[in-house]
Amino acid sequence: MPLFEKSGQSPAELEARLRLHRLPEIGPKRFHTLIDAFGSASAALSAPASAWRSLRLPAACADARRSAEVRDGASVALAWLERSGQHLLMWDDPDYPALLAEIPDPPPMLFIAGDRSLLDRPQLGMVGSRRASRPGLDTAAAFARSLAGAGFVITSGLALGIDGAAHQGALDVKGGTIGVLGTGIEKLYPQRHRQLAAKMVANGGAVISELPLDAAPHASNFPRRNRIISGLSLGVLVVEASVASGSLITARLAAEQGREVYAIPGSIHHPGARGCHQLIREGAVLVETIDHILEALQGWKNVGPADVTAAQPQAALHPLLALLHAAPQTGEALAHNSGWPLPKVLAALTELELDSSVACEAGRWFARAR
Template identity: 70%
Template structure:
């Protein structure tokens, strides 16, 4: 989605408020949000357009009728006050700081609310997901893998749920690594309540909490499958540790495969119901993982890049810097760099001949 929108400077305060108000409207998802901005050029113009223009675009009456409600205005004001805290940030999909991998999704969130270090979203991430009712061995495995991967330089991304998610976040923290929690609620509604302390620890230790939902959004069953596309969309790959065939983790794995991400699964006993989801993924083509080396081998290069990120290094070509942040399509590279297409293609060809980049499934990877 974002690859079809040019990157812009930070919007004016009035436009920022208008986008937040749009985002608070009922029944207005990412695709309808984009349709409005494409039709009216700005959120401010969209809000002031007549209801008939909204109907012409096929938007439901619930959207246009709520535009001037006091509740929507109050939500926008609350969000603007929340943004006064330096730990809180708002990323918009046409911002040059919006994570490039996530921007490739057709339904990328138009707004991302972030508490903590937003720059982590551009670093190499590996998602770890699994059952909320995981076994003790499953929790130990998730913690151990997350700890090793975080120590190796990957940001561990998960959903803050009970079970495997929580063990993965904690494993990253115990390695003094970084972790990102993508919530299925607004950032002012920590869910589950048992993980409020974990959420606070994530921010305190340099991680980030992320949500596409308005700040005051409570827990609702329909929002958790939606947030799974963000978990996989931010990541280079998804590791499923333990899951039943009906687990939401399999939704994340399916989305990852559709997004062109790597999918990994840890096998278990044929007698353990929590292993059946992973076995199904392996039958469907996921990579079977028995040790951390299996993942590092599949994603070789990223570990070295991440672990040496703080070491002094010679200046790199600007395009390589973009690719070290995340794999990108040629079109996204053109938008991100501001270079003409011919210059980008010429540089990529030279890098490919030198063995410094490779192109797979339409995306360029730094090597």
């Protein structure tokens, strides 16, 4: 299918939008200001500089619109979009995600590598510390496996730590997962997750960005991408975060957007739990098991509780592991939930710990990501 038919725009207008999108100091609001003022990107690019000045736009915007760098960048993007599995979703496309369209500043463009239909499916955002503890990583993977097994797409930021564990957890059960970048797709950051991103795309997931393909890492772009994670999602689960974590920005954006915020508590002695505890004090839902999320969202179309054990890989079929993949628990809680006597539970946990299948921290047992 020709690219202009895929995009719903004429070739000239598609190129003009890509050029407009590359201009310096043009964010979503200024992009829409130009389209609203001139009626199209093509008309905006050909308008006199005086007309741009009347909109109080930075001079750098008008000066750069006819530069070779902007034209060449648009040409590279057009060539990128010609390849299979690579898409551009624009704010006025009929299949632009409805939830994302509701936020105050939805991205005018989203570059997508992978399955674009995932953006229309019910999603749960999962975020947390880049320097997460081992139990935190295992908890993130366990919750992602269970939520993906229950039919949710797991959406996160492809960062190190909790984000990566959440994406991998969804992949473990062949679930859908979306990585939202704070760079251009061709400048993926962190580089250590390039293989994970490729695996996501190859296995039915997607990697997306609102930024031009070659946009390099810049500190200001990462907080902005967080609004996309929360904007796409029905709710956001914070697994482990300090009080200064960017994950709290995502959680607060989610609350402002009318999304539910969930937080997993931890030890009062662990700095990585303090951000979650602060969110809970501010009204986030305290989450100890997947049921605390599913109960609130079970009415969502095509999504409902799933058999957690069936959603796990073969290595997770041990009865206690099935329970721990749903959420971390104490030995006493495992005895109660499994119906086993406590000595039998403790003996089994010892065997699982020797096998590196579980770990214990602050009195709670965690299923480890394998």
